Amino acid sequence: MLWLLRHAEAADGIPDDERELTERGVRQATDAGRALRAIGASIDACISSPKVRARQTAELACQELGVEVETDRRLSGQPVDVEELTAGRGDVLLVGHDPSFTLLLHELTGAQARMKKGGVAGVAKGELITLLRPTELSAIAAGVPAR
Numbered sequence: 098m099l100w101l102l103r104h105a106e107a108a109d110g111i112p113d114d115e116r117e118l119t120e121r122g123v124r125q126a127t128d129a130g131r132a133l134r135a136i137g138a139s140i141d142a143c144i145s146s147p148k149v150r151a152r153q154t155a156e157l158a159c160q161e162l163g164v165e166v167e168t169d170r171r172l173s174g175q176p177v178d179v180e181e182l183t184a185g186r187g188d189v190l191l192v193g194h195d196p197s198f199t200l201l202l203h204e205l206t207g208a209q210a211r212m213k214k215g216g217v218a219g220v221a222k223g224e225l226i227t228l229l230r231p232t233e234l235s236a237i238a239a240g241v242p243a244r
Contacts, residue, residue: 098221099183099205100140100190102129102158103198105215105231107150118153125215125231126154130161131238132229133190133217140164141187146172146194154215155192161244164190177201 105122118126133140140162145155147168155166171177172193179201183189191198198212206225212218215231229237 098139098188098219098226099179100133100138100188101198101202101212101218101220102154102190102192103195103212103214103216104146104148104151104154104192105129105157107214114148116148116150118150118157122150122154122215123157125234126157127161127243128231128235128238129154129215129217130158131241131243132234133158134161134244135237135241136227138162138219139188140190142183143167143190143192144169144172144182144186145192146170146174148173148194151192151194155190158192159190162190163244166192179205 105125106119107116108119110116143159143164143166145151145168159166174194174197205220208225213230217229219226
């Protein structure tokens with residue numbers, strides 16, 4: 098299973114690579130992790146873009162999942178070879194940016210769906226299994242205690 102998490106809401110600013118999450122973004126990232134835990138997502142590895150907003154999103158979500166975060170420049174916003182990136186890692190959570198994640202979701206599944214900031218998609222064998230927006234993730238996370 099491949100999970101995609103688009104980075105949560107970040108503050109505006111320059112340089113782009115150093116933009117941090119807003120308070121809302123922190124809640125979105127934490128809720129994403131809690132919601133994934135609540136739905137029983139099995140995640141063996143998390144790979145994140147090294148950009149601050151993505152790395153913070155990954156760290157907050159994975160704190161809820163008990164998974165370590167590693168970074169990889171290939172997730173910085175350009176197209177990525179998912180098979181090469183995830184080979185041998187089991188179920189993987191990728192944390193990155195748009196428009197590359199929306200394009201990746203389409204490439205993997207054929208779905209015409211836009212990834213929202215802080216949103217999650219689950220893909221298995223070329224099929225879109227789930228697409229959850231931040232509001233849906235928050236609703237799921239509301240009933241889950243913090244880890």
